[in-house]
Amino acid sequence: MLPLLCRTLSERGPALLRPPLRYLPHRLQTPLMEALLNRGLAEPIKDGELDFLAHRCLQLWVPDLDYRLSLGYAGGRLTLLRDSEADVVIRCALNDLIRLSAGERDPDTLFFQRRLLITGDTELGLECKNLLDRLEPGRQPPWLQRLLRLLATVLAQAGRAPAPKAGAGLQDNT
Known part of the structure; x- marks a missing residue:
């Protein structure tokens, strides 16, 4: 029963967060x-690992949420930019982003499976991907580590649920 509930949450979660x-x-x-971003990335920011983003625009696109987050970096802080043209766009589904952030998937694997797409400035995109490689879950604040572990556990349980039979299951009202 738990895996089935987790599967439903993993499949319908993005639709619930979209509105x-x-x-x-x-x-x-x-x-x-x-x-949230500045607290979650406090250590890499302090270590100067995001300096390469100065005066640039990174856009994170989560297509299943229909959400784009454009980020700039100035004065040692990440800032949200509005209506800025992105130098690089990183595209990733929510569940893959959770697994990546929890350390359960590595960016190279997702990249080669075409589940992490990087477009725009190639050099900047490579630096962003390398940053993702270096962001270990142990460097995140404890509250974020716990949240990501919980979400990753839900996704792992979802993977254990049997696939629904054709025509069975909950009706999609989206």
Whole structure:
């Protein structure tokens, strides 16, 4: 039963998150997302590992959420940019992004499976991918590590659930 519940959550989670992300005004998202990103990446920021992003625009695109997050880096802080043309775009589905952040998938594997796509400035994209390689879960704040482990456990349980039979299961109302 638990794997089936986890499978449903993993399949429908992005659809549940899409409306709040779409309708929450940018002026409310900005301080929340900036605080979350700067706290979650505090150690790499302190170590100067994001300096290569200075005066550049990185866009993270999560297509199953229909969400794009454009980031800049200045004064030792990540900032959300609005209506900026991205120098590089990193595209990844939510569940893969969770697994990547939890350290359960590596960027090279996702990249070669074409589940992590990088477009735009090739050199900047390579630096971003190398940064993803260096971001170990142990460098994240404990609260973020716990959250990512929980989400990764849900996704692992989802993978243990039997595939639904054709025509069976919950009806999709999206």
